[in-house]
Amino acid sequence: MAVDVASTSAIPRRPLSYRARRLLVYVLLVLVSALFFVPFLWTISTALKSLPETTGFDLVPDNPSLRAFREVLTDFNFARFALNSFILAGAITVANLVLASLGGYAFARLRFPGREVLFMLVLATLMIPDQLRLVPVFQMLTNWGLVGSFFGFIAIHLVLPTELFLMRQYFLTIPKDFEEAAKLDNAGFLKTYWKVMLPLAAPALAAVTILTFQGMWNDFFWSLIILGFGDPDVYTIQLGLAQFRFQYQTLWPQLMAASALAILPIALIYVFFQRYFVAGVVASGVKG
Amino acid sequence: MATVTFENVTKRFDDTVAVDELTLEISDGEFLVLVGPSGCGKSTALRMLAGLEETTSGRILIGDRVVNNLAPGARDVAMVFQSYALYPHMTVYDNLAFGLRNVRTPKDEINRRVSKAAEVLDMTELIKRKPKQLSGGQRQRVALGRAIVRQPKAFLMDEPLSNLDAALRVNTRAEILKLQRDLKVTTVYVTHDQVEAMTMGDRIAVMKQGVLQQAGTPEQLYTKPTNVFVARFIGSPAMNLVPAGFVKGAGTGGQLAGFRPEHVVLGGGNGDAAYFQATVEVVEYLGDEQLVHLAAGDEKLLAKLPVEDRVPTGVEQRFSIPRDKLHLFDAETELAVRA
Ligand SMILES: Nc1ncnc2c1ncn2[C@@H]1O[C@H](COP(=O)(O)OP(=O)(O)OP(=O)(O)O)[C@@H](O)[C@H]1O
Ligand SMILES: [Mg+2]
Numbered sequence: 001m002a003v004d005v006a007s008t009s010a011i012p013r014r015p016l017s018y019r020a021r022r023l024l025v026y027v028l029l030v031l032v033s034a035l036f037f038v039p040f041l042w043t044i045s046t047a048l049k050s051l052p053e054t055t056g057f058d059l060v061p062d063n064p065s066l067r068a069f070r071e072v073l074t075d076f077n078f079a080r081f082a083l084n085s086f087i088l089a090g091a092i093t094v095a096n097l098v099l100a101s102l103g104g105y106a107f108a109r110l111r112f113p114g115r116e117v118l119f120m121l122v123l124a125t126l127m128i129p130d131q132l133r134l135v136p137v138f139q140m141l142t143n144w145g146l147v148g149s150f151f152g153f154i155a156i157h158l159v160l161p162t163e164l165f166l167m168r169q170y171f172l173t174i175p176k177d178f179e180e181a182a183k184l185d186n187a188g189f190l191k192t193y194w195k196v197m198l199p200l201a202a203p204a205l206a207a208v209t210i211l212t213f214q215g216m217w218n219d220f221f222w223s224l225i226i227l228g229f230g231d232p233d234v235y236t237i238q239l240g241l242a243q244f245r246f247q248y249q250t251l252w253p254q255l256m257a258a259s260a261l262a263i264l265p266i267a268l269i270y271v272f273f274q275r276y277f278v279a280g281v282v283a284s285g286v287k288g
Numbered sequence: 289m290a291t292v293t294f295e296n297v298t299k300r301f302d303d304t305v306a307v308d309e310l311t312l313e314i315s316d317g318e319f320l321v322l323v324g325p326s327g328c329g330k331s332t333a334l335r336m337l338a339g340l341e342e343t344t345s346g347r348i349l350i351g352d353r354v355v356n357n358l359a360p361g362a363r364d365v366a367m368v369f370q371s372y373a374l375y376p377h378m379t380v381y382d383n384l385a386f387g388l389r390n391v392r393t394p395k396d397e398i399n400r401r402v403s404k405a406a407e408v409l410d411m412t413e414l415i416k417r418k419p420k421q422l423s424g425g426q427r428q429r430v431a432l433g434r435a436i437v438r439q440p441k442a443f444l445m446d447e448p449l450s451n452l453d454a455a456l457r458v459n460t461r462a463e464i465l466k467l468q469r470d471l472k473v474t475t476v477y478v479t480h481d482q483v484e485a486m487t488m489g490d491r492i493a494v495m496k497q498g499v500l501q502q503a504g505t506p507e508q509l510y511t512k513p514t515n516v517f518v519a520r521f522i523g524s525p526a527m528n529l530v531p532a533g534f535v536k537g538a539g540t541g542g543q544l545a546g547f548r549p550e551h552v553v554l555g556g557g558n559g560d561a562a563y564f565q566a567t568v569e570v571v572e573y574l575g576d577e578q579l580v581h582l583a584a585g586d587e588k589l590l591a592k593l594p595v596e597d598r599v600p601t602g603v604e605q606r607f608s609i610p611r612d613k614l615h616l617f618d619a620e621t622e623l624a625v626r627a
Contacts, residue, residue: 185434
């Protein structure tokens, strides 16, 4: 018989229209992601070019060379800037992990007079643009002799309102049962916070880590205000990048090489912390 | 182990009275079930006992110690939550050991107790797992284990079986009972399921809108309900309730007559039985019995009859109730008139 047994007993294929639609969606998604990827490709490509070549519109360099990378790492004080940024972003991230989570927990669970008003004030600070705060903050830091110092930069970022808000919102989603169980288990307030609530808030802590570190690593505004005047030894990586722009000329290959290097830590952090974003942790302890 | 006493305990949330003047004594080693419809204040009563909720007024005693102002941990009670509230980031072992570590129990003592509890609950092989690697029933056992290892004065359980499927629930019911009998720990068990209450409780306390309606053994509640609410709430299917005049030979006007479907007899009505006429509407065949829906005028009634009884639908017949199975209630106060 001419009947193809295999094809009749096999699972019927999805209708053509369905597959066509699928294909279309994938093509669109690839195009969109390519769109986002182009600037990055351009960065890499420019970094491999020579300065005169950067005026052209070729994506592929004629004589690709790592010279720009080498210069960035030797002639310019790139390592120093990176270290500075790392120290600042690291310290501020740690501070926020501790303080924003404590504060968020307090706003979520402690009952104290004026809690709502205080929380509104915290949120209100989000609505004030940095440019408006520039002068008072600068004056304050000047009075305390903290301009040009890491401490000044760290001090104004110890607890970021976004992070505090994020932690509070996350703590609010955690069922009270866990704390009540801990209470019956004779755990005090701090022990409950440390041994029960913080582990439950791991996804939020991961988010805070990424947000804070990335935000501080990429910060230009406050770095410039607080650290950008005196000693280049306290420059952050973003201030360092700005060094490649002179009044009449920009060293594009070097700037792009340094930018590509500057992205690396952020990319690494994403890769490492992303899996902690999986928020199933909390749900799993509750319900059958 | 200890007695538990509620003395005129009231809890008010803003303008709702969740628990109203609750007075209840639970003796040492007793299994008391707190039962009632949703929102009647069972959980609130239990949570006040645990110390998770403050009392508005009244006293709560564990043993002869007033615990109103003691922190939950200091009351030496263990609670099984409806959600289990297992710490998701800790292994089963750590879940059980957490409470013991917090009171600085020596390591080998912790080890001994946790192993023992795991053994009793048949979950020794699960001890290294995290809660999310367990089935619903296993989680439930871990929650029980966390209560056992503490060796508390009392177990408090808030609907611990409600997240299990029907078959598992029946099994676990028996397991909890056996465990409680072995350990002889005073237990307060909250449920809204009257079957659970009847099968598990040494005594049952029925609540409605924050008010304790009746406390007694399952038999007392079944045979001598003190009011219409308890009469309808305990027993399944629920008790029939009709104006007394409807049943020949029952009470007088202004009274309600109550009788359980399982006590209705086809025919009869001579000698010491009350009787009524009704038309068979629907018959539900249950295998060993049949559930017969009856109608008489505006009244809808239910009878549980042996399958041998012939009850063709649409036919009016006489049904009777043995006099000693008949309950009478005052129509106004809804209180039982004759025990
Ligand atoms: N924290 C609270 N704030 C305000 N009202 C509350 C609070 N907790 C409980 N109530 C109210 O108190 C009453 C009793 O609640 P409770 O949780 O004790 O009922 P329950 O008998 O356990 O019901 P269920 O079977 O649904 O669990 C309800 O009317 C409820 O709305
Ligand atoms: Mg409840």
